[in-house]
Amino acid sequence: KAGVTQTPRYxxxxxxxxxxxxxxxxxxxxxxxxxxxxxxxxxxxxxxYFSETQRNKGNxxxxxxxxQFSNSRSEMNVSTLELxxxxxxxxxxxxxxxxxxxxxxxxxxxxxTVL
Amino acid sequence: GESVGLHLPTLSVQEGDxxxxxxxxxxxxxxxxxxYKQESGKxxxxxxxxxxxxxxxxxxxxxxxxxxxxxxxxxxxxATQPGDSAVYFCAENIGAGGxxxxxxxxxxxxxxxP
Numbered sequence: 001k002a003g004v005t006q007t008p009r010y011x012x013x014x015x016x017x018x019x020x021x022x023x024x025x026x027x028x029x030x031x032x033x034x035x036x037x038x039x040x041x042x043x044x045x046x047x048x049y050f051s052e053t054q055r056n057k058g059n060x061x062x063x064x065x066x067x068q069f070s071n072s073r074s075e076m077n078v079s080t081l082e083l084x085x086x087x088x089x090x091x092x093x094x095x096x097x098x099x100x101x102x103x104x105x106x107x108x109x110x111x112x113t114v115l
Numbered sequence: 116g117e118s119v120g121l122h123l124p125t126l127s128v129q130e131g132d133x134x135x136x137x138x139x140x141x142x143x144x145x146x147x148x149x150x151y152k153q154e155s156g157k158x159x160x161x162x163x164x165x166x167x168x169x170x171x172x173x174x175x176x177x178x179x180x181x182x183x184x185x186x187x188x189x190x191x192x193x194a195t196q197p198g199d200s201a202v203y204f205c206a207e208n209i210g211a212g213g214x215x216x217x218x219x220x221x222x223x224x225x226x227x228x229p
Binding site: 004048055056090092103104105107108109 | 156157158161164217221
């Protein structure tokens with residue numbers, strides 16, 4: 001079974017631009033979560049989608065948004081990029097049951113650099 | 116153990132030794148805990164989990180201990196191997212919306228010397 005894939009793997013943007021990252025979960029998984037990882041703040045939860053609905057959201061500004069499609073693929077968008085948005089953005093998928101303790105499987109991440 | 120800041124705490128061990136990585140969590144309402152391993156250039160990988168109604172759980176070469184009284188979690192790795200070298204971090208989870216909201220520790224870098 002193919003793992004979680006994320007595209008693109010690397011991205012360079014300038015301040016003020018917006019960016020869209022994509023995540024394809026493991027086949028059959030319906031939950032997709034997004035995380036931001038930085039050296040300063042570590043790994044932080046952005047949001048989780050299940051069956052096209054946002055189920056939970058972390059403590060990030062409204063510039064960070066996401067969506068999930070009917071095939072469970074998910075995208076996250078960051079508008080008006082700031083230097084501090086430079087990070088590794090990770091996507092994880094889990095379950096088919098939507099169970100709260102389904103094991104999460106992470107993708108390799110998208111490395112975003114904001115100049 | 117884990118701490119705040121740019122520099123991760125580091126644990127250096129010899130191959131074959133047992134390793135213990137510690138984690139202090141903050142929220143007494145957390146009821147589900149997970150240990151992850153992250154190798155360079157890769158996403159985190161699930162190692163083992165434990166619910167708050169347990170104080171110990173064992174997997175293959177790994178054991179997680181939970182002490183809710185002092186809000187402390189530990190990961191024990193038996194017979195540590197060079198392939199275990201990675202950053203390890205814990206996640207405390209609070210139930211919400213039919214799922215969980217995770218909060219992650221900063222991580223501990225484990226270096227295994229052959």
